[in-house]
Amino acid sequence: MNDIHNQTIAQRIDWLFDLARRHGETFRGPEAWLARERYLAEHPTAIGVLKCMDGRINIPVATHTPTGILMPFRNLGGIFDLGWPHLGEVLAHHVQRMTGTGHRVLFLITYHWSRGNPRRGCAGFNYDTAAAIAHTEEIRRQMEHIFGSGHGTVYPLVCGFETDEEALAIHGSDGTVLDLAGLNTADVATLEPRLAALLPDMPAQMRADLLPLLRGNLDHIAQVREQAARNERRLDIEHREWVICVGRGFDFLHTPNLALIIGPYSPDLADPLRKAAGIIKSNMEAGRIPNDGFLLLASVPYDEIGVDRARAEMKSRFLSRFAADVVSEEFPELAGRMTTRTAVLDWRSRNLELIGA
Numbered sequence: 221m222n223d224i225h226n227q228t229i230a231q232r233i234d235w236l237f238d239l240a241r242r243h244g245e246t247f248r249g250p251e252a253w254l255a256r257e258r259y260l261a262e263h264p265t266a267i268g269v270l271k272c273m274d275g276r277i278n279i280p281v282a283t284h285t286p287t288g289i290l291m292p293f294r295n296l297g298g299i300f301d302l303g304w305p306h307l308g309e310v311l312a313h314h315v316q317r318m319t320g321t322g323h324r325v326l327f328l329i330t331y332h333w334s335r336g337n338p339r340r341g342c343a344g345f346n347y348d349t350a351a352a353i354a355h356t357e358e359i360r361r362q363m364e365h366i367f368g369s370g371h372g373t374v375y376p377l378v379c380g381f382e383t384d385e386e387a388l389a390i391h392g393s394d395g396t397v398l399d400l401a402g403l404n405t406a407d408v409a410t411l412e413p414r415l416a417a418l419l420p421d422m423p424a425q426m427r428a429d430l431l432p433l434l435r436g437n438l439d440h441i442a443q444v445r446e447q448a449a450r451n452e453r454r455l456d457i458e459h460r461e462w463v464i465c466v467g468r469g470f471d472f473l474h475t476p477n478l479a480l481i482i483g484p485y486s487p488d489l490a491d492p493l494r495k496a497a498g499i500i501k502s503n504m505e506a507g508r509i510p511n512d513g514f515l516l517l518a519s520v521p522y523d524e525i526g527v528d529r530a531r532a533e534m535k536s537r538f539l540s541r542f543a544a545d546v547v548s549e550e551f552p553e554l555a556g557r558m559t560t561r562t563a564v565l566d567w568r569s570r571n572l573e574l575i576g577a
Contacts, residue, residue, distance in 0.1 A: 284436030297344020469565030
């Protein structure tokens with residue numbers, strides 16, 4: 221991984237699609253499928269995660285949760301507004317689909333920061349953690365307006381993620397914060413009463429289904445600290461992104477400083493695209509990545525063949541053309557070094573399928 225940023229653009233693109241292929245093969249494997257089925261049978265709460273595009277924010281790995289359990293919603297800076305028509309539609313559809321099969325829904329509304337260096341925090345909020353927290357609190361209020369404040373079926377939970385040790389920080393309803401970095405594996409037995417005191421309005425089954433994530437995070441923090449003690453953990457600070465992703469279905473890209481992911485949610489997609497292209501340009505000018513090119517990748521997931529897949533193809537082509545036009549208009553000197561790929565993702569198998577422009 222350390223060498224991939226220095227390869228030619230053709231080599232980097234081949235590497236990226238090989239990464240997507242391997243991710244899909246692992247997801248489709250019988251062991252992974254059985255692990256998901258067993259986990260969902262034991263923990264029926266559907267869990268969604270609203271998070272930044274930053275590759276360090278890998279909640280399944282940080283909580284030792286099987287791949288495919290947590291439903292991701294990713295956007296540049298972790299910035300969302302449920303007033304955005306498409307985002308509101310996607311979230312409402314997800315909730316209706318889950319509750320229609322008898323599941324409650326827990327949303328982790330995340331922000332991230334670095335304890336060791338503020339500049340390793342969220343660039344989307346100019347490294348202002350207080351502003352990031354305020355934004356997540358606003359998302360929580362928006363969810364309560366849409367889905368109700370009684371929290372009997374849908375629970376919006378503000379959750380911090382400290383990227384140095386990959387530790388969760390759970391925000392309680394009274395403003396209290398349970399920072400898992402302050403605990404250790406010996407405190408596992410205390411998690412249940414701590415969580416009950418912190419979130420008294422959360423349904424008992426939902427708390428029981430949140431607990432495995434916290435237990436897994438305590439184990440993960442211990443592993444991260446062991447790596448740091450052996451000098452095996454590198455904290456990437458510099459931007460070295462060479463991919464702009466537009467759409468959804470990029471979970472295989474949980475890698476630091478690789479891609480700038482823009483969810484198809486905001487009615488003003490041009491603004492984050494301009495920001496992403498500006499970062500790519502500055503990366504080239506500073507010599508952090510080769511100046512021979514970058515990748516623009518559009519992807520849209522689909523659930524069913526036929527109409528659903530055809531619609532995904534059309535939407536992905538639109539996003540690809542729109543993004544390429546924004547880059548060409550705003551950064552004409554960069555456009556000549558842009559490679560465009562358009563894809564759809566079979567959500568059931570996590571198979572990324574390239575399609576024509």
